[in-house]
Amino acid sequence: MQSFSDCLISMGDVARTELHDILSLPLFSANNTRTDHTHFYLFLKHLRSSIMADINLFYLFLLAPLTLLLILALIVRPRAIRIPIKGRHVFITGGSSGIGLSLAHQAASEGARVSILARNPDKLEEARNSIRLSTGIEVAIFSADVRDLEAVQRAINEAGPIDILICNQGVFVPQELEMQEIETVKFMIDVNLMGTFHLIKAALPGMRNRGNRGPASIALMSSQAGQVGIYGYTAYSASKFGLRGLGEALQQEVIADNIHVSLIFPPDTETPGLLEENKRRPQLTSIIAASSGAMKADEVAKKAISGIKSGTFIVPCNFEGLLLSIATAGLSPQRSSMMAFIEVVAAGIMRIAALFFQWNWYTSIAKWHAQQGYGPYSDEDLTGMKAMDKDG
């Protein structure tokens, strides 16, 4: 802030000296006569318009953005924060596999006290061994199903007050809704969304009364499919969009307790879960998801931890994710005035980019249906339309 206002002041100085230089130009030459009046008038006119142009340009390219940045720096809420994880209790669900396991490794290696929760005790045991092997640190393991509120409550009571709660457990069964059993829909909503409610309900009282009053965090693992709906993900996207509503509302409720919410939005990530998913993924789901490439679980965990430490509300994981976060900023809180600035300035162009992505995706869908000889754009229709084009 200091350097920023200094900058504004020195820019004001530049403008003043420039103006002064121009105004102190000799207006009357030695042999100034009556006949020079038209010249003098023209000179003044020219001077006025060139000053105006200078000021306009100066304002447009320097002062206006700086003023905007200054205003944003004053108004962004919640305020910037650092949340240390060293020596603190980090509780990670789904910590026995994939992204959760990477998160546990990383938190342990940064000196946190780590607890992990999942259903399968063998996988938990295996995770504990692998973390001990690579970091020498012993993590606490808890076997529970997040769908069972009482089991979650027992695990969290046993684990002790949490400083950083990472709700990472998640299930994904991609399939067209018409084909999908309603039980499968309910399964995803129950584990991904209701499970997260259970975790927060169980952990919040302890987090509120945590002994150290240092800043705490609740992080929710969403997905880029929680920022934009994707073919084959009706239930999954709904569960992940749900986390955003939960997170936005919750942040307002817990800010007074110095608790900070982060939502993580990874693209496809190489995990045991994705391997399983790929066995049954509709072709169109893969085509559309490929717009954002794939990441390694360790890379996602790294982005997630750094987002959590800076209390960032929306945490993207790759470049496409950054674009997606700017395009879908909506009314989410933003602590960074620089990010807020980019969101404001880029809004229009991002909407255009988004429309191009939709154009691309709907073209893929149309092509796919044409290949299947089905839908509004069947092969026959397409040749029919072309024939009509030719006929005029």
Ligand SMILES: NC(=O)C1=CN([C@@H]2O[C@H](COP(=O)(O)OP(=O)(O)OC[C@H]3O[C@@H](n4cnc5c(N)ncnc54)[C@H](OP(=O)(O)O)[C@@H]3O)[C@@H](O)[C@H]2O)C=CC1
């Ligand atoms: N991989 C990807 O492409 C992406 C993943 N994500 C999200 O990241 C998170 C982790 O995904 P990923 O690492 O791939 O998943 P994995 O399938 O590799 O691991 C899932 C973890 O969650 C646990 N889990 C599943 N169901 C429950 C339950 N009912 N109760 C408690 N624990 C449960 C699993 O253990 P157990 O089965 O023993 O219970 C396991 O530890 C998910 O929320 C997912 O939606 C987001 C974007 C992309």
Ligand SMILES: CCCCCCCCCCCCCCCC(=O)[C@@H](N)CO
């Ligand atoms: C305006 C700019 C737009 C930028 C590009 C948008 C790209 C969107 C791609 C979405 C991919 C969703 C992958 C979901 C992965 C997932 O969650 C499953 N693997 C289940 O785990």
